[in-house]
Amino acid sequence: MSEQRIRAEICRVLMERQLSTGGWPALAQSEQTALEPTIYSMLALGSGQEHGYQRALRCLLACQNPNGSWPSFIGDDREGAWTTALALIALADNVEAAWSRRKGFQWLLRSSGKESSWLWKWKFRTTDRHVRFDSNKFGWPWQPDTNSWVVPTSFAILALHHLPAAWAGELAAFRVQRGTEMLLDRVCPGGGWNAGNGVVYGAALAAHPDDTAVTLLALKNRPDEPAVRESLAWLDSYVARLSAPWSVAWSALALAAHSRCVRRLVSSLVQQLRPNEIRDTATLAVLALALDVERSLPLVAVNP
Amino acid sequence: MTISRRDLLIAGTALAAGVSVSAPFLRPRYRVDRRPVRSRVALLRLEDYSRPIDELLFLGLCQFPIRVQGKRVLLKPNLVDYMPGNAINTHPRLVVAAAEAFRRLGARYVVVGEGAGHQRDTQLVLSESGYEQDLKRHGIPFVDLNRDELVRVGLGASYTDLEYLWLPRTVLGSDFLVSMPKVKAHHWSGVTLSMKNMFGVVPGNKYGWPKNILHWRGILGSILDICATVPIQFVIADAVIGMEGNGPLNGRPRPLWTVVLADDPVAADATCARLMGFEPERIPHIHEAARFLGNSSLGLIDQAGEVLRPPEVPFQVVPEFEHIRAT
Numbered sequence: 001m002s003e004q005r006i007r008a009e010i011c012r013v014l015m016e017r018q019l020s021t022g023g024w025p026a027l028a029q030s031e032q033t034a035l036e037p038t039i040y041s042m043l044a045l046g047s048g049q050e051h052g053y054q055r056a057l058r059c060l061l062a063c064q065n066p067n068g069s070w071p072s073f074i075g076d077d078r079e080g081a082w083t084t085a086l087a088l089i090a091l092a093d094n095v096e097a098a099w100s101r102r103k104g105f106q107w108l109l110r111s112s113g114k115e116s117s118w119l120w121k122w123k124f125r126t127t128d129r130h131v132r133f134d135s136n137k138f139g140w141p142w143q144p145d146t147n148s149w150v151v152p153t154s155f156a157i158l159a160l161h162h163l164p165a166a167w168a169g170e171l172a173a174f175r176v177q178r179g180t181e182m183l184l185d186r187v188c189p190g191g192g193w194n195a196g197n198g199v200v201y202g203a204a205l206a207a208h209p210d211d212t213a214v215t216l217l218a219l220k221n222r223p224d225e226p227a228v229r230e231s232l233a234w235l236d237s238y239v240a241r242l243s244a245p246w247s248v249a250w251s252a253l254a255l256a257a258h259s260r261c262v263r264r265l266v267s268s269l270v271q272q273l274r275p276n277e278i279r280d281t282a283t284l285a286v287l288a289l290a291l292d293v294e295r296s297l298p299l300v301a302v303n304p
Numbered sequence: 305m306t307i308s309r310r311d312l313l314i315a316g317t318a319l320a321a322g323v324s325v326s327a328p329f330l331r332p333r334y335r336v337d338r339r340p341v342r343s344r345v346a347l348l349r350l351e352d353y354s355r356p357i358d359e360l361l362f363l364g365l366c367q368f369p370i371r372v373q374g375k376r377v378l379l380k381p382n383l384v385d386y387m388p389g390n391a392i393n394t395h396p397r398l399v400v401a402a403a404e405a406f407r408r409l410g411a412r413y414v415v416v417g418e419g420a421g422h423q424r425d426t427q428l429v430l431s432e433s434g435y436e437q438d439l440k441r442h443g444i445p446f447v448d449l450n451r452d453e454l455v456r457v458g459l460g461a462s463y464t465d466l467e468y469l470w471l472p473r474t475v476l477g478s479d480f481l482v483s484m485p486k487v488k489a490h491h492w493s494g495v496t497l498s499m500k501n502m503f504g505v506v507p508g509n510k511y512g513w514p515k516n517i518l519h520w521r522g523i524l525g526s527i528l529d530i531c532a533t534v535p536i537q538f539v540i541a542d543a544v545i546g547m548e549g550n551g552p553l554n555g556r557p558r559p560l561w562t563v564v565l566a567d568d569p570v571a572a573d574a575t576c577a578r579l580m581g582f583e584p585e586r587i588p589h590i591h592e593a594a595r596f597l598g599n600s601s602l603g604l605i606d607q608a609g610e611v612l613r614p615p616e617v618p619f620q621v622v623p624e625f626e627h628i629r630a631t
Contacts, residue, residue: 025453026451026452026453026509027447027448027451027452027453030452030453031453032453032454034451034509036509072509072510073454073509073510075454076454076470076510081510082512114520130491130622141512141516142511142512142513142516143510143511143512143517145517145520146512146516146517146519146520147516147520149512149513149514149516151424151513152512194422195422195424195513195514200491200550200553200554201491201550201554201622202550203550203554205553205554206385206387208422208423208424208425208428209425209428210424210425210428211424242428243431244425244427244428244431244432245427246424246425246427246428247425247428279448280426280427280448280451282451283427
């Protein structure tokens, strides 16, 4: 099957799985709307699927929390989650959602890893030094009151690249700078990223391809950093032997963002895909994005 | 009588160990005492994962009065990440053997569920660790607990100030939960056994990767709160090849050639700790769990199968947990 036909098949399956809320569930047959698959599905379908896209857009705007953040799923606590960054990426340039976006960006700029406060910085510098990281370099957590981690920080940076110039200020520039420093600090020995622990108790931990890919998308404008170059080389060689669709799809997007040829990678994806058998909706949607990198990349990773 | 510096050092270490065990839990914070009158543990010898496991495990389970006819059984292995050569995960052949055994015992539905704590790509961990093909070959369904539907549940204890957690519907809907840990030393909690294994039911979709909220609210308290909320009905622990040192990911493989079965998670963890050469009373969460979740005392555990023989040299641990090693 051609890439276009399999992409169309994925979009058909996504449309079938859209819930009455307008959002998507994390797993097939679930009735609970989860934000991560909803946002990837919106990006994958695009405004070309007018009806489904508009329903998803209404769902996204309706589930925004009063404090400007977004939840992980509909029904979640109202304090906010890392999915706020994803929602802001999905709503980029949407004029009708300007008020929602502004509140969302304000929340995102207030959100930071718990280690960014002086007390915890001091603790991590003095008594709690088993995980190697520089607590001066902080980013974003998965949820409030926890540490900064690589994936939410990467998505927050990608979201802030969509921040309109009129709203951008010193704080936004500072947060992107600190977040970028944090990502570079957390790189694994030998290249690549995992959740955010490169070295624990003196031992190097392995990098993960999907975390590495998302981080490389956030660091698209830093191609000359040694950590980026090393991680690109690691991902390029590691992903060639992989078959897990989620990791391969994210890797294709990241490598393409850094001007690497991904034709063979995308072809290998197409050969093994049976969209109906993939229960994880976010995986399906990211596959659709990877099968159309030229259209997808400007949606996910814009140049600041 | 003269007291040498060495005596003082030993006494000081013992005092510090005692304080570290009891200080976090000065007052009990559980609501229900679930301890059985007596607990039952069986140790099965298994010298290699390639040996026939199915019959061994089935006969082992038959030593317990297990009633799973018509029930939904959830097998919860320890499936964290994949690093070639590292004994990180519960071996897939043991999980398949457990599924087949519970089917033979009349279970209506057997499902394997896990919410990996480090890896977001569940499919990658499943395929790299050998689970995918083994589960598929035996027609055993798998549920990604990181992405399952979530239900808000009030906690059954208050060792943390979390009050409630969002937990997967598959976990809450199961009738018989089997914790299947890999027996490992752990750099934050001393050991990771059947109770610590329950961190895997906390969904990444809500709490992230890793589930950092549990670290911030206290790992030991979180273990107790989760186990008080989601009862473990049975334990099948993979101590065939365990891990010592810097677990749960980067330690060294250490064979014990044993599968531990138990109808009580505290008895299971205390027995595994003894097999590793540790004093379970010195491991804070086991010590506290023995006040309301199960029995850790040898006098309250009926043991079947192989004789429990602690190793001559206890498992290595990171320096902070040296005091749990039996001396």
